[in-house]
Amino acid sequence: MKNKKPYELFNISDNNFEQCVKCTVCTVYCPILAVDPDFPGPKQSGPDGERLRLTDPKYYDEALKLCLNCKRCEVACPHGVKIGDIIQAARIKYSKHKPTLRDTILANTDFVGTVSSAFAPIVNTAVALKPVRLAMDLTLKIDHHRIFPKYSGMKFETWYKKEAAATQDLYPHHVSYFHGCYVNYNFPQLGMDLVKIMNAIGYGVHLLEKEKCCGVALISNGLIKQATRQAKHNIAAFEQSVVDKGMPIIGTSSTCTFTIRDEYPHLLGLKNDTVRDSIELATRFIYRLLNDEKIVLKFKPDVKLKLAYHTPCHMEKLGWSIYSTELLDAIPGVDMFILDSQCCGIAGTYGFKKENYKSSQLIGKSLFDQINESDIDFVATDCETCKWQIEMSTKAKVKNPISILADALDVEATMKANGVVLKKES
Amino acid sequence: MNKNNSQEYDVIIIGGGITGAGTARDCAMRGLKVLMVERHDLATGATGRNHGLLHSGARYAVTDPESASECIKENMILRKIANHCVDETDGLFISLPEDDLDFQTQFIRSCVEAGIPAEAIDPDLARRMEPSANPNLVGAVKVPDGSVDPFRLTLANALDAKIHGAKLLTQHEVMGIIKEQDRAVGVRLLDRHTKEEKTYYSKILVNAGGIWGHHIAELAGVKVNMFPAKGSLLIFGHRVNKLVINRCRKPSNADILVPGDTISVIGTTSDRIPYDQIDNMCVTPQEVDILMSEGQKLAPSLATTRILRAYAGVRPLVAADNDPTGRNISRGIVLLDHEERDGLAGFITITGGKLMTYRLMAEWATDLVCKKLAIDQACQTAETLLPGAKKRDNFSLKNATQAIYSEAPLSLAQKAARHRHGSLSTKIKDKNEYEDSMICECEGVSVGEVNYAIEELHVNNLVDLRRRTRLGMGTCQGELCACRGAALLCAKSDNPNAVKDDLADFLQERWKGMYPVAWGETINEVEFTSWIYEGVYGLKPEKN
Numbered sequence: 001m002k003n004k005k006p007y008e009l010f011n012i013s014d015n016n017f018e019q020c021v022k023c024t025v026c027t028v029y030c031p032i033l034a035v036d037p038d039f040p041g042p043k044q045s046g047p048d049g050e051r052l053r054l055t056d057p058k059y060y061d062e063a064l065k066l067c068l069n070c071k072r073c074e075v076a077c078p079h080g081v082k083i084g085d086i087i088q089a090a091r092i093k094y095s096k097h098k099p100t101l102r103d104t105i106l107a108n109t110d111f112v113g114t115v116s117s118a119f120a121p122i123v124n125t126a127v128a129l130k131p132v133r134l135a136m137d138l139t140l141k142i143d144h145h146r147i148f149p150k151y152s153g154m155k156f157e158t159w160y161k162k163e164a165a166a167t168q169d170l171y172p173h174h175v176s177y178f179h180g181c182y183v184n185y186n187f188p189q190l191g192m193d194l195v196k197i198m199n200a201i202g203y204g205v206h207l208l209e210k211e212k213c214c215g216v217a218l219i220s221n222g223l224i225k226q227a228t229r230q231a232k233h234n235i236a237a238f239e240q241s242v243v244d245k246g247m248p249i250i251g252t253s254s255t256c257t258f259t260i261r262d263e264y265p266h267l268l269g270l271k272n273d274t275v276r277d278s279i280e281l282a283t284r285f286i287y288r289l290l291n292d293e294k295i296v297l298k299f300k301p302d303v304k305l306k307l308a309y310h311t312p313c314h315m316e317k318l319g320w321s322i323y324s325t326e327l328l329d330a331i332p333g334v335d336m337f338i339l340d341s342q343c344c345g346i347a348g349t350y351g352f353k354k355e356n357y358k359s360s361q362l363i364g365k366s367l368f369d370q371i372n373e374s375d376i377d378f379v380a381t382d383c384e385t386c387k388w389q390i391e392m393s394t395k396a397k398v399k400n401p402i403s404i405l406a407d408a409l410d411v412e413a414t415m416k417a418n419g420v421v422l423k424k425e426s
Numbered sequence: 427m428n429k430n431n432s433q434e435y436d437v438i439i440i441g442g443g444i445t446g447a448g449t450a451r452d453c454a455m456r457g458l459k460v461l462m463v464e465r466h467d468l469a470t471g472a473t474g475r476n477h478g479l480l481h482s483g484a485r486y487a488v489t490d491p492e493s494a495s496e497c498i499k500e501n502m503i504l505r506k507i508a509n510h511c512v513d514e515t516d517g518l519f520i521s522l523p524e525d526d527l528d529f530q531t532q533f534i535r536s537c538v539e540a541g542i543p544a545e546a547i548d549p550d551l552a553r554r555m556e557p558s559a560n561p562n563l564v565g566a567v568k569v570p571d572g573s574v575d576p577f578r579l580t581l582a583n584a585l586d587a588k589i590h591g592a593k594l595l596t597q598h599e600v601m602g603i604i605k606e607q608d609r610a611v612g613v614r615l616l617d618r619h620t621k622e623e624k625t626y627y628s629k630i631l632v633n634a635g636g637i638w639g640h641h642i643a644e645l646a647g648v649k650v651n652m653f654p655a656k657g658s659l660l661i662f663g664h665r666v667n668k669l670v671i672n673r674c675r676k677p678s679n680a681d682i683l684v685p686g687d688t689i690s691v692i693g694t695t696s697d698r699i700p701y702d703q704i705d706n707m708c709v710t711p712q713e714v715d716i717l718m719s720e721g722q723k724l725a726p727s728l729a730t731t732r733i734l735r736a737y738a739g740v741r742p743l744v745a746a747d748n749d750p751t752g753r754n755i756s757r758g759i760v761l762l763d764h765e766e767r768d769g770l771a772g773f774i775t776i777t778g779g780k781l782m783t784y785r786l787m788a789e790w791a792t793d794l795v796c797k798k799l800a801i802d803q804a805c806q807t808a809e810t811l812l813p814g815a816k817k818r819d820n821f822s823l824k825n826a827t828q829a830i831y832s833e834a835p836l837s838l839a840q841k842a843a844r845h846r847h848g849s850l851s852t853k854i855k856d857k858n859e860y861e862d863s864m865i866c867e868c869e870g871v872s873v874g875e876v877n878y879a880i881e882e883l884h885v886n887n888l889v890d891l892r893r894r895t896r897l898g899m900g901t902c903q904g905e906l907c908a909c910r911g912a913a914l915l916c917a918k919s920d921n922p923n924a925v926k927d928d929l930a931d932f933l934q935e936r937w938k939g940m941y942p943v944a945w946g947e948t949i950n951e952v953e954f955t956s957w958i959y960e961g962v963y964g965l966k967p968e969k970n
Contacts, residue, residue: 017664
């Protein structure tokens with residue numbers, strides 16, 4: 001306020017919710033409203049509700065916890081009202097609902113991941129067993145239909161230190177990689193694929209200083225203090241990379257990338273403007289290099305793939321799915337179409353909760369039908385939780401665009417075409 | 427004149443503002459046979475066109491100690507008898523660097539003398555108590571200000587009058603006062619709906635017409651010297667402040683910011699206007715500028731808050747009888763016994779005063795009526811709760827626990843209805859999904875609440891419905907709710923065609939208030955509303 005002249009912003013509301021003209025288009029795009037009548041909807045929960053909550057906090061409605069935070073309302077809004085942010089901020093400010101043991105377990109992807117990775121064979125076998133799933137259903141209210149993502153025996157970070165770390169400094173260019181919990185604990189292959197591609201185009205890939213989980217699950221489960229602690233740590237690590245070392249940060253998960261870019265300032269109130277513009281999704285980073293003719297990609301001659309791309313909600317919000325699809329389209333032999341953009345229903349930890357299972361599957365139903373009716377080899381998508389949901393609910397296999405790209409890439413030819421010469425080890 | 431439809435009342439009260447409704451209640455409670463007549467609707471004049479401030483009286487403490495002490499007494503009474511209309515927010519009088527801090531000392535002393543608990547607080551504490559207040563403040567005094575909903579307060583008085591046997595006629599305009607020799611004995615009324623003329627007779631006529639009382643007095647052939655002073659106010663889109671914020675200086679332009687229900691109101695300006703302009707109120711760009719520039723000094727965030735609308739009211743100021751020039755204008759209560767003053771028996775004028783002192787005005791007027799009718803009944807309006815007000819239970823852990831656990835969780839509309847109608851909200855049928863569904867989404871007004879208002883709260887049209895329920899008072903200013911409200915009115919109306927005109931009138935009235943502030947988000951809203959009603963529904967305001 002202080003540096004604004006009073007008349008400069010005359011009656012242009014600082015309170016974003018006041019830009020709402022009540023056109024109600026957000027309610028049309030809300031996936032949860034279509035299946036769950038208990039949710040008041042984005043307009044009522046967001047701008048309308050905010051005004052009432054400012055009048056009296058008694059108007060806060062615990063039903064706001066049903067919001068998936070998919071942000072499709074924000075994409076739909078013609079007046080730029082941050083509806084999803086308003087709802088999440090209200091939950092943070094007013095909710096009296098305490099996270100349950102289950103919520104805490106689901107939200108702490110870092111801690112649970114570390115423990116489970118250490119006992120991966122036991123954990124994987126156990127959570128796949130029907131009696132164990134039924135027991136979890138009964139005790140923790142984690143729905144027994146859910147198939148847990150498998151834990152990897154070796155963490156990505158461990159692999160990186162053993163196999164990759166030594167050579168990364170030898171490349172001419174450098175990036176930091178925010179791998180996230182999924183790559184680290186469940187699917188290190190995606191991280192390996194990224195290192196393979198980046199190395200081929202002359203980029204050394206580096207880990208951030210003690211990366212912590214982005215915290216998206218902590219935020220949605222109401223564990224705000226912990227989320228803020230982790231975010232502060234991460235922002236310091238980002239600054240070290242971007243500001244001190246001049247290395248931009250790339251990610252392979254749309255939700256992690258969205259969270260560290262936008263949710264940190266919007267929901268946790270943490271400033272990240274020194275690093276925000278240097279954080280992006282790997283597909284966007286690579287596409288931009290390609291488009292600026294700074295790199296070329298050479299592919300294996302025998303690629304033949306039929307793909308369907310699913311747009312995750314946070315990709316829709318970022319507006320970045322075009323980079324992933326253009327990159328996939330650049331692979332000769334790829335025949336791809338884009339599935340109707342809609343929420344798959346999992347929304348992070350939401351779909352794992354017993355009380356949400358039915359809604360979760362209803363939300364995604366038309367997507368599942370469209371996939372099941374398509375003749376494809378894979379579904380491509382940038383979000384790991386969408387992957388779990390689609391693999392559980394359809395016959396299709398799901399891959400990250402980076403993995404598809406890595407499989408199709410002719411590494412040697414690409415290195416040669418880009419003139420990548422490794423510095424001599426000193 | 428048709429004598430057959432005439433009836434004889436003990437007292438006819440002219441005017442359905444807060445003074446009229448309060449007087450009707452008091453008279454009815456003392457056992458009189460009462461008729462209250464109103465040209466438009468309850469609280470359409472100055473009653474509904476002010477801050478809605480529950481004055482502590484502090485504002486008048488220095489300049490008008492008598493008004494100040496009346497205010498604080500009535501303030502405490504209203505908190506009790508009308509607790510469902512009152513929001514006990516407390517208020518601050520802030521001193522800015524350009525204000526004289528010596529005035530604060532004088533101010534606190536005057537408050538204490540008038541019986542107003544006023545306490546100087548640390549500027550830091552004031553900033554914490556009210557984060558919206560100008561952070562440059564150098565001094566602050568806490569006083570028991572609050573906000574009061576004038577529409578609901580008037581309604582509650584009218585309903586209580588009805589409960590005690592009074593008859594209410596809204597949409598009835600006084601066309602003439604019937605006199606027999608030197609006595610006023612009745613009124614000729616025009617029913618604005620049917621265009622029919624009616625006559626009613628009474629032993630006493632009470633002129634409670636506010637600024638329009640000037641005209642009523644003229645009809646009776648006596649003169650009351652009114653000095654119309656227009657005051658303009660702006661409504662902001664949401665509740666900016668938690669406490670009432672006043673400037674600690676002599677009363678001036680735009681120095682009160684009141685949080686009321688979902689919104690905040692800044693006001694007022696003060697301009698003398700000719701009497702023939704009192705039905706022609708509009709807010710000028712100069713007034714909007716003054717309100718904005720002065721308002722920002724109270725709360726800088728007003729500069730960046732959406733303005734919903736602007737409105738203006740006319741203060742019913744009266745010149746003292748011994749001062750026909752009007753130099754000595756009083757804000758105090760003026761009770762005129764025209765029998766003594768002008769030799770016209772059976773005619774009383776109650777005017778001047780303030781929203782805050784309506785009950786006292788009603789008490790004075792009723793005392794005089796009773797004296798004239800030789801009725802010996804004590805006034806009970808200060809102790810008896812108004813309909814809707816809740817008895818304050820003695821606090822106990824058991825009660826509190828019961829309150830928390832026994833009630834099923836309420837829907838938004840149910841919470842809002844309980845807030846608006848207090849204990850009368852039990853009459854609202856909002857249990858099933860349809861009845862609980864929302865007509866007005868901004869203010870949380872349900873089908874059940876609208877139906878209750880139509881059936882039991884004297885609603886003639888959509889604008890009346892707004893005053894009873896807050897329908898159309900929110901951010902969208904009727905955009906989504908007007909047609910839904912009209913549909914429910916239509917269903918209960920014997921003349922469904924008229925509802926379409928009514929809808930156009932309602933939207934036109936919303937536009938009138940938005941016009942002076944029609945820029946930024948407000949003009950976006952107006953445009954969108956006109957697309958819907960003129961574009962999609964084909965409603966043509968000029969034809970209606």
